[in-house]
Amino acid sequence: MRNTRPITILGETILAGESKTIDMEIAKLHNSAKLKIPIIIQRSKIDGPVVLFSAGIHGDEINGTEIVRQIITKKINKPKKGTIICIPIINMFGFINKSREFPDGRDLNRVFPGSKKGSLASQFAHHILTEIMPIVDYAVDFHAGGASRFNAPQIRLEPNNEALKTLADVFNAPFTLYSKNIAGSFRNACQKSNVKMLLFEGGKSLDINDEIANIGLEGVKRFLEHLDMLNPKHNATKSKEKSIHIERSTWIRANHSGLLHNSNSIGTFVKKGMVLATITDPFGKFERKVKAPNDGYIINANHSPIVYQGDAIYHISKTLVNGNP
Template sequence: MEIAKLHTMTKLKIPIIVERSKIPGPTILLSAGLHGDEINGVEIVRQLIVQKINKPKTGTIICIPVINIFGFVNQTREFPDGRDLNRVFPGSKTGSLASRFAYFLLKEIIPHVDYAIDFHAGGASRFNVAQVRIVPDNPELKALADVFHAPFALYSKNINGSFRNSCDKLGVKMLLFEGGKSIDINEDITKQGVEGVKRVLQHFGMLNNRKKAAAPETKTIYIEKSSWVRAKYSGMFHGHTLVGHFVEKGSILATISDPYGKIEHKVKAPNSGYVINVNDAPIVYQGDAIYHISTVLAHE
């Protein structure tokens, strides 16, 4: 895919890897790099290609390891025009650079797709536990999330202008995978993403006979509601809580201190729940999001 060039007139081509079986079946899109700095998703799709998991027994698998090639080159979230690609869908043929990319994806690729898994990571220094996100009250997506079997699944509504929202309107069932943080590759997150895809392909009879999907060790925890804990003070951040762990209300999550050894503030859990995102930044400012904790589980 070639839509635009750099200001130096250098061509930027975005590879789209298509593998099709002779036996008819579903078409699945595996995409990453919608935000150019979310490298862990790119690594997941790369691993799927390297391990030849993208060669289906039936149907078709489309891989786009890096959608936002401009952001990937610069290791930034946005497009050169300053726009977040995941907020400009469905895009426009004559709009901004990001808008044109969104338009091309929806017009040229998505009409061929039945299911999609789009890989993301936490923004800035915030590390997401391996999770899938689906809209509530959608039995087919819930069943697909069960098959993928990430450690956590969050019910979240579609955001206007997002890739997921546009795919939903076009009838494409999408799982949004979140894991790790930007400008980082985490081996465990990569493994969770790869194994989840293998389970989905196996479910549809598409997984190559030479590949095996690992059986999940634990049950997926579904979260209906969650909330952010924000820093009440600025200072040096010392986190004591690991992502994915369950914390009790009132337990100490972290401390925020000044650099001179005079002040140390404790950060306590406002409620009991699972920690699904932690801030790994060494310095935080008042109001920064530092922990994301579940408040209501699906079975409650």
């Protein structure tokens, strides 16, 4: 079936079979320098879905940017049918400043749907929703852990959504975590706009992890193959292990301030009472063990060498679903 439907983004039309990079410019830097956010579009001549791969909504989560970069450089974004849109960096302000937030101090992922005349972050959210998302059918948004916390590779989706569960099973990240949509988040706005979005978490901020990037990339290929959009030049590798579905989880917090000695248990299954880390003072006066409160998988670990009492240091699963052990 030939694709004759025109696509328009930010006033520019992309024809069937055409590739185009459109620069989104909403505001300048404080020194009047232009700030461009490239939107890379690849269209097949054959009709099909429109898929968005995005990253960098938090400017310091560059591992997601690396995944989308590889989608482009390896030409995975050239679809067999339909259209693929890539935005490697949404929050270019934060990326330049190596910061999670926008210059106005706001978290872009908490201000959706935004407004035309609101804060800078709110204006960006508004433009994304009104200029890009109306033509999108499916999306994968890539994130990493913040504040030195390393996320095991995982897909997050809202509970009781069978369509998203099917897509998550196709993506087949090592973990699938059920979590409610957060008010003001990009994911929540997409759900209200009937865009089927998966949120990928993996790695930590200000870091590129090749293993995490490869897991994300292979998931993307399986995702596109499921939609019959993967170019025949690429092969989607079937994972030997099925994703572990986590229905409930909890945070383990530090009971003492001090130096954190991590046991590198990220992604592993631990038994109740197992020692996960040790917290010490700098002067050799005490050592405090951090133990697992229950059996479960460690899906996030704090990599900061210094913690304060009450800091989140591990995220551990509590309830598994779908026959997981």
